[in-house]
Amino acid sequence: MIWNPEAEQAEQEVREKQQLADLQKLAKKVYEKVPFYKQRFDEMKVKPEDIKSLEDIKYLPFTTKTDLRDTYPYGLLAVPMKDIVEVHTSSGTTGIPVVDAYTRNDLGGWAEGMARTLTMAGAGPEDVLQNGYGYGLFTGGLGAHYGGQKIGMTVLPISSGNTERQINFMRDFGTTVMTCTPSYALYISEVLAKMGIDRNQLKLRIGCMGAEPWSDNMRKEIEKKLGIKAYDIYGLTEITGPGVSSECEVQSGLHVNEDLFYPEVINPATGEVLPYGEKGELVITTLKKEGTPLVRYRTRDITYLYREECACGRTTIKMHRLFGRVDDMLIIKGVNVFPSQVEQLLIQIKGITPNYQIILTRGDNHLDEMEIKVEMDENTFSDETKDLESLKNRIYNSVKSKLGIYAKIRLVEPMSITRSEGKAKRVIDNRVI
Ligand code: DLL
Numbered sequence: 001m002i003w004n005p006e007a008e009q010a011e012q013e014v015r016e017k018q019q020l021a022d023l024q025k026l027a028k029k030v031y032e033k034v035p036f037y038k039q040r041f042d043e044m045k046v047k048p049e050d051i052k053s054l055e056d057i058k059y060l061p062f063t064t065k066t067d068l069r070d071t072y073p074y075g076l077l078a079v080p081m082k083d084i085v086e087v088h089t090s091s092g093t094t095g096i097p098v099v100d101a102y103t104r105n106d107l108g109g110w111a112e113g114m115a116r117t118l119t120m121a122g123a124g125p126e127d128v129l130q131n132g133y134g135y136g137l138f139t140g141g142l143g144a145h146y147g148g149q150k151i152g153m154t155v156l157p158i159s160s161g162n163t164e165r166q167i168n169f170m171r172d173f174g175t176t177v178m179t180c181t182p183s184y185a186l187y188i189s190e191v192l193a194k195m196g197i198d199r200n201q202l203k204l205r206i207g208c209m210g211a212e213p214w215s216d217n218m219r220k221e222i223e224k225k226l227g228i229k230a231y232d233i234y235g236l237t238e239i240t241g242p243g244v245s246s247e248c249e250v251q252s253g254l255h256v257n258e259d260l261f262y263p264e265v266i267n268p269a270t271g272e273v274l275p276y277g278e279k280g281e282l283v284i285t286t287l288k289k290e291g292t293p294l295v296r297y298r299t300r301d302i303t304y305l306y307r308e309e310c311a312c313g314r315t316t317i318k319m320h321r322l323f324g325r326v327d328d329m330l331i332i333k334g335v336n337v338f339p340s341q342v343e344q345l346l347i348q349i350k351g352i353t354p355n356y357q358i359i360l361t362r363g364d365n366h367l368d369e370m371e372i373k374v375e376m377d378e379n380t381f382s383d384e385t386k387d388l389e390s391l392k393n394r395i396y397n398s399v400k401s402k403l404g405i406y407a408k409i410r411l412v413e414p415m416s417i418t419r420s421e422g423k424a425k426r427v428i429d430n431r432v433i
Contacts, residue, residue, distance in 0.1 A: 001119055001124065002119065002312075002313060002314065003115050003116045003119035003120075003151065004112070004115075004116060007116075007257070007259045008116060008255070008257075008314045008315070008316055009313060009314060009315050010259070010315060011315070012315065015258065015259065015315075016054060018259065019054060019258070019259070019262055019287060020051075020053065020054050022287040022288060023051055023054065023057060023262065023285065023287065024048065024051050026285070026286070026287060026293055026295065027041075027048035027051050027060065027295070028048040029078055029293065030078060030293055030295060031047070031048045033078040033079070034075075034076055034077070034078050036067065036071055036075055036076060037061075037295065040061040041060070041061065043061070044059070044060075044061050046059045046060060046061075054262075057262070057264070057285065057296065058273050060285075060295050060296055061295065061296065062271065062283065062295075062296045062297075062298050063294050063295055063296060063297045063298070064297075064298050065098060065238070065298075065300070068098040068099070068238060069095060069096040069098065072096050072097070072098075072099060073099045074099070074101065076099075076292045076294070077101060077291065077292060078290065078291065078292065078293055079103055079290055079291055083103045083104075083290070083291070084101045084102065084103060084291055085102060085103060085104050085107065086101075086102045086107060086142075087099060087100070087101050087102070088100050088102075088137050088138070088139050088142070088237055088241065089137045089237065090237040090238075091137075091138065097137075098237055098238050099292070100139070100237050100238060100239075100240065100241070100291070100292055101291040101292050102240075102291050103290040103291045105288075105290055106240070106289055106290055106291050107146065109240070109260055109288050109289065110143060110146055110147075110240050110241060110243055111146035111147055111149070111150040112150070112243075112260070113147070113235075113240065113242075113243025113244065113257050113260060114143050114144060114146060114147020114148070114150070114242060114243040115147045115150040115151045116147075116243070116246070116257060117147060117208060117233050117242065117243050117246040118144075118147050118148060118151055118153065118177070118208060119151055120231070120246050120247065120248045120249075120255065120312075120314075121177070121206050121208050121229075121231040121233075121246070121247070121248075121249075122205075122206055122229075122249060123148075123151065123153060123176075123177045123206055123208075124151060124152075124153070125151060125152030125153060127153045127154070127176045127177045127206075128153065128154045128156065128173055128174055128175045128176050128177070128203075129144070129148040129153040129154065129155045129156065129175075129176075129177045129178075129179065130156045130158055130166070130169065130170055130173070130175040130177070130178050130179070131144045131145055131148065131155060131156060131157055131158060131159070131179050131180075132158060132159070132160050132166060132178060132179060132180030132184060132188075133159070133160060133179055133180055133181070133211070133242075133422075134159055134160045134161075134421070134422050135157060135159045136159075138237075138422070139235065139237050139240070139241025139242060140179070140181075140211050140241070140242060140422075141157070141159060142241075143235070143240075143241040143242040143243055144179040144208070144242065145157055147242075147243060148177075148179075153177070156169060156173055156175065160180060160181075160184060160421040160422055161421045163187060163188055163191045163421075164191060164195060166188060166191075167188065167191060167192055167195060167197060170202055170204060171197065171201050171202055174203045175202070175203065175204055176203050176204060176205050176206065177204075177205070177206045177207070177208065178204060178206070178207045178208075178226075178228070179207070179208045179209070180207070180209065181209060181210070181211050181212050181420070181421075181422055181423055181424070182209045182210075182212065182214035182218055182219070182222060182230070183212060183214075183419075183420045183423070183424035184419075184420060184421050184422065185207055185209055185222045185226065185230070186218070186221065186222055186225070186354060186355075187419040187420070187421070188226070189222065189225035189226050190415075190419075192225075192226070193225075199226075199227050202227075204226060204227070204228050205228055205229065206228055206229055206230075206231065207222065207226065207228045207229070207230040207231065208231050208233045208246070209222070209230055209231065209232065209233065210232055210233035210234050210235070210242060210246075211242070211422070211423055212423040212424060213322055213324060213325075213328070213338070213339065213340040213343075214232075214340065214343070215340045215341075215343045215344040215347065216321075216344070217343070217344050217347035217348060217354075218343055218344075218347060218354055219232070220347075221347055221354055229249075231246060231247045231251070232246065232247045232251075232254060232321055233245075233246040233247070233254075234246065234254055234319075234322065236299060236301075238294060238297055238299075239261060239284050239286060239294065239297060239299075240260075240261075240286070240289065243257065244256065244257060244260075244261050244284065245257065245261075245263075245318075245319055248310065248312040248314060249312060250310055250311050250312050252310075252318075253306070253308075253318035253319060253320055253321070254318060254319050254320075254321065255310070255312075255314050255316040255317075255318055256305075256316055256317050256318065256319055257316065258316050258317050259287065259288075260286070260287055260288050261284050261285070261286060261287065262284065262285040262287055263282060263283070263284055263305055263317065263319065264282075264283040264284075264285075264296070264305075265278065265279070265280040265281065265282055265283070265303065265304055265305050266280050266281050266283050266298075267280050267281075268280060268281040268298075268300075268326050274304075276304070276305050276306050276307065277304055277305075277306055278304055279302060279303065279304045279320075279323065280302065280304070281298060281299065281300060281301065281302060281326055282299045282301045282302070282303050282319065283296050283297060283298055283299065284296075284297050284299060285297070300325045300326045300327055301322050301324075301325055301326075302322060302323040302324050302325065302326060303319045303320045303321070303322050303323060304319070304320050305317055305318065305319050306318055306319075306320070323338060323340075324338035324339070324340055328427075330358070330360065330370070330427070331368070332360075332368050332369075332370045332405050332407075333367055333368055333405075333406075335403065335404050335405050337403050337405060339358055339426045339427055341402075341403055342356065342358060342372060342399065342403070343356065343426075345398050345399060345402055345403070346372075346374060346395070348398075349391075349394055349395055349398060351376065351377060351379070351380040351391050352374050352375060352376055352377060352380065352391070352395070352411075353374075353375045353376070353377050353414065355374075355375045355417045355419070356372060356373060356374050356375070356417070356426065357372070357373040357417055357425075357426060357427070357428060358370060358371070358372055358373075358426060358427045358428070359371045359372075359373060359427075359428045359430065360427065360428070360429045360430060360431050361430045361431060362430075362431040368431065369408065370405060370407040370408070371407065371408040371409075371410055372395070372399065372407050372408070372409055372410070373410045373412055373417060374395060374409060374410070374411055374412070375411075375412055375413070375414055375415070375416060375417050376388075376391075376411050376412070376413065376414060377414060378414050381413060381414050388411055391411065392409045392411060395409045396409050
């Protein structure tokens with residue numbers, strides 16, 4: 001089923017006409033209401049009236065995370081405070097948190113985006129949604145909650161954590177759809193096995209997962225272990241939260257809700273807009289937001305955009321699953337690598353679990369060193385004749401040949417790497433720079 005055929009199956013010409021009208025309105029609004037944008041537009045000598053076509057968006061200034069932090073907490077508000085009904089922030093573990101402030105209409109738009117996301121994965125009013133994203137300032141919890149309710153699902157707002165209870169509830173309440181981070185889904189599958197609960201006692205059939213990078217192999221692992229179909233969903237606090245883009249049953253790329261969010265991909269070094277199919281940094285402009293509308297927000301996420309006729313019947317533009325973040329890219333002795341590439345390799349090797357951690361240090365010679373901590377599975381660990389050296393060599397050689405990196409491999413006991421209930425911490429960077 002398609003939640004909103006008018007928006008999701010619009011003809012491109014009709015859609016673009018609306019996008020242009022919304023963009024013009026947005027440019028005028030932020031210019032008049034947000035001093036930060038007035039100053040930026042003036043510095044770039046651009047006026048809202050200069051936007052005569054969608055391509056003209058390239059004349060508008062970018063907005064960065066630093067801008068959001070510099071204007072913390074309410075500097076980017078485009079409406080009076082009395083119109084704001086809810087506020088969310090990013091976790092702020094790496095500095096001042098970024099703030100998103102929602103009007104009542106903004107909450108409506110958010111629920112709409114997530115209603116499309118859940119419907120795209122095959123969920124409907126007869127489904128029971130167990131929402132294992134954290135409730136609170138994090139947008140995962142309330143985003144899935146609002147979307148699930150909008151399409152009439154029965155929502156169980158259990159939040160993340162307390163994994164045994166999650167599983168008991170899953171069985172007792174007949175949960176059919178689970179929303180949580182992929183790393184938490186994997187942990188749930190481990191606890192399920194430990195509790196000795198037969199998968200047939202559960203009705204679970206769909207998972208909507210995102211909020212952190214996960215490889216295709218990780219997806220296969222989750223699908224196999226939980227006996228579900230796992231869909232990739234994307235969004236970020238600054239741009240509302242989840243519901244920006246998501247996969248349909250075809251699972252080739254994520255449909256962007258482009259009537260709500262206008263996507264571009266740029267070269268992160270030069271800011272130049274890249275053609276469809278070229279990988280770069282995703283930039284998003286909010287077309288309908290009232291509280292904290294953003295012009296050309298640089299997400300730091302790496303993907304590419306493309307149009308293709310999708311078998312699901314939606315006509316919206318697609319983005320490839322994320323390749324990583326501009327700032328997550330590790331440069332090890334000059335070789336560029338994303339943690340998800342390491343994950344993709346590890347999952348293919350027998351005898352270990354998909355739990356890993358990358359530890360970076362800088363040696364006395366000032367060169368970066370990478371150690372990969374990998375967990376053995378129970379069988380390998382308890383095998384009397386275990387040949388750990390050859391297992392380590394297999395991992396070492398795979399990383400060397402596929403990624404071009406000489407990493408130190410450390411095998412650790414099962415369950416010794418801390419499990420995450422939200423976003424997993426895969427990289428520990430001990431380099432003093
Ligand atoms: O993670 C919103 C969200 C909640 C998305 C639930 C999906 C599901 P933030 O905490 O602000 O918001 O983090 C946003 O997480 O810029 C990406 O780098 C990363 N991210 C989000 N979804 C995915 C995904 C939420 N599907 C940042 N794949 C984004 C890879 C993702 N990375």
